[in-house]
Amino acid sequence: MSLFDALSVSASGMSAQRTRAELLTENLANAETTRTPEGGPYRRKDAVFATDYGVSPFASVFEAQTGDGAGGGLAGVGVADITVDNREPERRYQPGHPDADAEGYVAFPRINPAEDMVDLMGAARGYEANVAAVAAVKDMIQHSIDLFH
Amino acid sequence: MSFPLTLISQAPAIAPEPIAPEPIALDSTSTPEGTFHGVMESAIQGVTSSQNASSQATERFLAGEGGDLHTTILAAQRATLSFDLFLQVRNKVVSAYQEIMRMQV
Amino acid sequence: MLDGLASHIEHYMDLLSVRQKLVASNIANADTPGYKTRDIDFQQEFQSAIGNEPPAVIEAPGLKIKNDGNNVSMDRESRLLAENALRFQVATELMRSEIQTLRSAIQEGSGS
Numbered sequence: 633m634s635l636f637d638a639l640s641v642s643a644s645g646m647s648a649q650r651t652r653a654e655l656l657t658e659n660l661a662n663a664e665t666t667r668t669p670e671g672g673p674y675r676r677k678d679a680v681f682a683t684d685y686g687v688s689p690f691a692s693v694f695e696a697q698t699g700d701g702a703g704g705g706l707a708g709v710g711v712a713d714i715t716v717d718n719r720e721p722e723r724r725y726q727p728g729h730p731d732a733d734a735e736g737y738v739a740f741p742r743i744n745p746a747e748d749m750v751d752l753m754g755a756a757r758g759y760e761a762n763v764a765a766v767a768a769v770k771d772m773i774q775h776s777i778d779l780f781h
Numbered sequence: 782m783s784f785p786l787t788l789i790s791q792a793p794a795i796a797p798e799p800i801a802p803e804p805i806a807l808d809s810t811s812t813p814e815g816t817f818h819g820v821m822e823s824a825i826q827g828v829t830s831s832q833n834a835s836s837q838a839t840e841r842f843l844a845g846e847g848g849d850l851h852t853t854i855l856a857a858q859r860a861t862l863s864f865d866l867f868l869q870v871r872n873k874v875v876s877a878y879q880e881i882m883r884m885q886v
Numbered sequence: 887m888l889d890g891l892a893s894h895i896e897h898y899m900d901l902l903s904v905r906q907k908l909v910a911s912n913i914a915n916a917d918t919p920g921y922k923t924r925d926i927d928f929q930q931e932f933q934s935a936i937g938n939e940p941p942a943v944i945e946a947p948g949l950k951i952k953n954d955g956n957n958v959s960m961d962r963e964s965r966l967l968a969e970n971a972l973r974f975q976v977a978t979e980l981m982r983s984e985i986q987t988l989r990s991a992i993q994e995g996s997g998s
Contacts, residue, residue, distance in 0.1 A: 645914030707911035
């Protein structure tokens with residue numbers, strides 16, 4: 633039940649949102665990448681968030697284990713998986729393009745930049761919210777310490 | 782005039798017997814609560830128990846388990862206040878004792 | 887020492903801490919699919935005042951569920967974040983005042 637645990641939870645939130653932001657930035661930067669070391673066009677990546685109950689080194693084992701509901705345990709967050717979009721890439725007709733196939737089609741990544749841009753803003757907002765939580769909790773801890781005086 | 786003599790002859794019968802001082806037991810189980818010793822004893826126990834509670838809370842905080850920071854701090858404050866009170870009471874008692882000892886009998 | 891009012895203030899601070907931890911969890915999981923906002927029934931927990939059990943964590947009622955099953959409202963969590971912090975600050979000041987009063991009472995008796 634310690635406030636320090638809340639700091640770990642918020643830190644996990646910041647971490648997860650940052651990972652998500654990094655992936656989205658990568659998507660945006662590679663929206664037109666037709667050539668990758670693995671072969672083929674760039675494939676969109678996304679982060680899958682999942683609740684992580686083991687985030688705090690401060691938490692007692694008991695608290696971490698009675699995580700869901702009963703003990704009010706620490707519901708931090710983690711990136712459970714990074715999914716790669718395995719759909720068929722988008723094919724555009726550009727016969728002059730160096731990566732064009734025999735019929736003149738080039739395989740482009742399936743990325744909608746507008747969508748990823750909005751998601752990126754969402755990740756930034758989520759990150760900021762976690763930063764605000766850290767500040768608020770830090771204040772509370774500071775006020776607790778003032779009880780000494 | 783014979784009246785005083787009658788009283789004097791009856792004197793041994795009505796003279797009060799000297800009262801033996803009550804022995805002060807050193808273990809708390811046999812000390813009656815109302816006595817000074819009993820009061821000091823329970824005060825000491827109070828201070829000790831709040832000191833223990835504070836030590837335990839601090840240990841738990843250091844080990845990283847249980848309790849918020851404010852719980853730990855308040856336990857420490859309780860121990861400090863208990864001890865301060867005990868100290869003041871003791872000082873009062875000591876100075877009262879000294880004053881009594883200074884009295885002319 | 888510090889019973890009565892002071893122990894109620896301490897209980898209040900305990901509950902605020904738990905609540906703030908849940909708010910932090912909700913904010914961290916604002917984008918987690920399927921996550922449901924968690925809270926405690928503050929009023930009820932404070933009234934029942936049985937200090938030593940941890941308060942019961944419940945699902946916050948009345949929140950809109952988004953497409954991915956998540957129902958965290960950032961507005962609600964931001965508001966609670968600020969409110970809990972301020973209430974905690976007030977409680978701290980009240981507690982300090984109690985401690986100070988007690989300390990003065992103890993020390994008034996000295997030096998006479």
